[in-house]
Amino acid sequence: MSEQRKQPHFSADQYRHGVEPYEYLYSIINNPREHAQEKARLIEESKALKCGDIRPFYKAYLETQKAGRFRVDQENSTQFTGQELSLDCGQYDCTDDGVMAWTNQGPVTICPHPIMPTKRIINIDSGECKTEISFKRGAGGWRKAIFDKSVLASAQKIIQLASQGIAVDSENARGLVAYLSWIENANYAKLPELKSVGRLGWTQHGFSPYVDGLIFDGQEQYRQAFQAVHQKGDLQTWIDTVRAIRTSGNVAARAMLAASFASVLVGKLEVLPFIIHGWSNISGIGKTVLLMCCGSVWANPAEGEYIKSYNMTQVGLEILAGFYGALPLCLDELQLRQGKREQFDDMIYQYCEGVGRTRATKSVGLQRVATWRNCAISTGEEPLTNSNSKAGAINRVLDFDIGDKKIFEDPHEVASIVRRNYGLAGRMFVEKLSDAVIEGLHAMYGAFVDQLNSQATDKQASSAAMILTADSFIDAEIFHDGLALTANDLLPMLQTREDTDVNRRCYEWIVDIVAANQGHFIPHDGGTYDGGECWGKIDQRDGHDCAIVNSTVFRRLMQAEGYSTKGFLSWAKKYRKITCSNDKKHPFERQIRIGSVQTWCICLTLPRDGDDYQIVQEEWPQ
Numbered sequence: 001m002s003e004q005r006k007q008p009h010f011s012a013d014q015y016r017h018g019v020e021p022y023e024y025l026y027s028i029i030n031n032p033r034e035h036a037q038e039k040a041r042l043i044e045e046s047k048a049l050k051c052g053d054i055r056p057f058y059k060a061y062l063e064t065q066k067a068g069r070f071r072v073d074q075e076n077s078t079q080f081t082g083q084e085l086s087l088d089c090g091q092y093d094c095t096d097d098g099v100m101a102w103t104n105q106g107p108v109t110i111c112p113h114p115i116m117p118t119k120r121i122i123n124i125d126s127g128e129c130k131t132e133i134s135f136k137r138g139a140g141g142w143r144k145a146i147f148d149k150s151v152l153a154s155a156q157k158i159i160q161l162a163s164q165g166i167a168v169d170s171e172n173a174r175g176l177v178a179y180l181s182w183i184e185n186a187n188y189a190k191l192p193e194l195k196s197v198g199r200l201g202w203t204q205h206g207f208s209p210y211v212d213g214l215i216f217d218g219q220e221q222y223r224q225a226f227q228a229v230h231q232k233g234d235l236q237t238w239i240d241t242v243r244a245i246r247t248s249g250n251v252a253a254r255a256m257l258a259a260s261f262a263s264v265l266v267g268k269l270e271v272l273p274f275i276i277h278g279w280s281n282i283s284g285i286g287k288t289v290l291l292m293c294c295g296s297v298w299a300n301p302a303e304g305e306y307i308k309s310y311n312m313t314q315v316g317l318e319i320l321a322g323f324y325g326a327l328p329l330c331l332d333e334l335q336l337r338q339g340k341r342e343q344f345d346d347m348i349y350q351y352c353e354g355v356g357r358t359r360a361t362k363s364v365g366l367q368r369v370a371t372w373r374n375c376a377i378s379t380g381e382e383p384l385t386n387s388n389s390k391a392g393a394i395n396r397v398l399d400f401d402i403g404d405k406k407i408f409e410d411p412h413e414v415a416s417i418v419r420r421n422y423g424l425a426g427r428m429f430v431e432k433l434s435d436a437v438i439e440g441l442h443a444m445y446g447a448f449v450d451q452l453n454s455q456a457t458d459k460q461a462s463s464a465a466m467i468l469t470a471d472s473f474i475d476a477e478i479f480h481d482g483l484a485l486t487a488n489d490l491l492p493m494l495q496t497r498e499d500t501d502v503n504r505r506c507y508e509w510i511v512d513i514v515a516a517n518q519g520h521f522i523p524h525d526g527g528t529y530d531g532g533e534c535w536g537k538i539d540q541r542d543g544h545d546c547a548i549v550n551s552t553v554f555r556r557l558m559q560a561e562g563y564s565t566k567g568f569l570s571w572a573k574k575y576r577k578i579t580c581s582n583d584k585k586h587p588f589e590r591q592i593r594i595g596s597v598q599t600w601c602i603c604l605t606l607p608r609d610g611d612d613y614q615i616v617q618e619e620w621p622q
Helices: 012-017 020-027 032-048 055-071 158-164 173-186 220-228 235-246 251-265 287-296 314-324 341-353 391-396 411-420 424-431 435-453 458-479 487-493 502-516 551-561 565-574
Strands: 092-095 098-103 106-111 115-123 129-136 142-148 193-197 201-203 206-208 274-279 329-332 375-380 397-401 536-541 544-550 590-594 597-605
Touching: 012 020, 020 032, 020 055, 092 173, 098 173, 106 173, 115 173, 129 173, 142 158, 158 173, 220 314, 235 251, 235 287, 235 411, 235 424, 235 458, 251 274, 251 287, 251 375, 251 397, 251 424, 251 458, 251 487, 274 287, 274 341, 274 458, 287 329, 287 375, 287 411, 314 329, 314 341, 341 391, 391 397, 391 458, 397 458, 397 487, 424 458, 435 458, 435 487, 458 487, 502 544, 502 551, 502 565, 502 597, 536 590, 536 597, 544 551, 544 590, 551 565, 551 597
Parallel strands: 115 193, 274 375, 274 397, 329 375
Antiparallel strands: 092 098, 098 106, 115 129, 129 142, 201 206, 536 544, 544 597, 590 597
């Protein structure tokens, strides 16, 4: 057993006029239990000596000691073992036993373990200020975490620090807020100030994450992807491996690789984001390995690192795109994406606008709107758009058929190599983009647009021109193989204005539906009706063969396929593909007798024999 402290006794004169009893109590003040016991004993002893209540004398002594401590505040500094820097701590005792504050009632424990601010962090996008807190518990060594100033300044919010292992609860929260605020303000000039960013891509200080001293302070779920963007391995090994894509003769694969580089040019050349999608319903040709090669331009392409899947919501895609900034958003496995075609089209529109939606916060403020200027590279077993996709969605997507031939002789070996060698070509590409180079690339982009515009839509031409520009540059600066894509390579794969005309495609679809379901129509030549659900009849109107479809049936068919009934009928009326009445309530319909019933119908003009579906604004005979 350890030797017990000898309990001193004092005289009446010492209690009344001396300081010895109070010096003794003060000497054991760091042991709350012993201090309380001895204080009670001395109070009883002083009463027995008829000295009265000594508590006012002890309180005055504590005030004297406190005043003395305040006079030496500037000389009092943190004494944590292994601390990153020494900070003035004023009236606080900062030792390996924790942080203690001196009050009128004596010392109060603020935090039972070492804790201190070590850095001030300013986000270069939002200007928001955060603080890096360093703390140590037990033998685990120092740990660091970054917190918003709004969290550290609130006794209610600072309890969130408990999730990081910091000893804070409702009892000491207010004191910890006061301590962290005081020590940061008192040491403002001592604390290093760092720049931070919560996203990738171009910033006012350079390209994130290649800027020296720039640290990540974004959402924790994106930290892994941010850290994945770094350099590893040998550049020439990567070039020799990935060159297999350029020599494969697969234009779609070559375009996808070039698009990975083109992504960082989107903002610099002031064009809108776009999507390039490579698809094939043949398994094992190397779609996923191709996407890994695209991702390895910038980052670690291993599973769960840089490349993501399509299995996310529209809001999730918006936040993710804002995080990637200028770097390509690589998405695998389109087939995992579930939902209605309209929702998928809306996702395409949203992404290609490059700006998120304005949303309110819980405090009725407005969240910072996410923005991005990049491209998305994706793969899947089916096209990203289909026959009933909106024209704008088709326009914004380069939907390329990868084909049925293997892209790589040994996909597993290629995947293994790019997992060990990555991030080198992307950084090299960015470092070559001086202002003069950007100006030259802008002129090259304009020339490619002129070559493509005669056949492709404006948006398709713009996206393809971005790919051609990047491919020409990497041919000259990285691969040196003379295999850059040309406009003639991409033109057969682009959508024309006719291809993106959703109403034209809808008209062709309706004609196909009528042809495939003639049993649902009463034939005008006296043929047999099969007696099932009657959709209408085939007849002649104004010298043209017409499919006269019951309005309710027509709208049901259109809705099931995802087409806009009103949009199509407005177009069909303009281009004389339907005949209409003069009824203002039924501007697209005519009343026609189907069997024995007079009903409102859509009178659709059918193409003549040999008609190539060219849409012209014909004049009907009056």
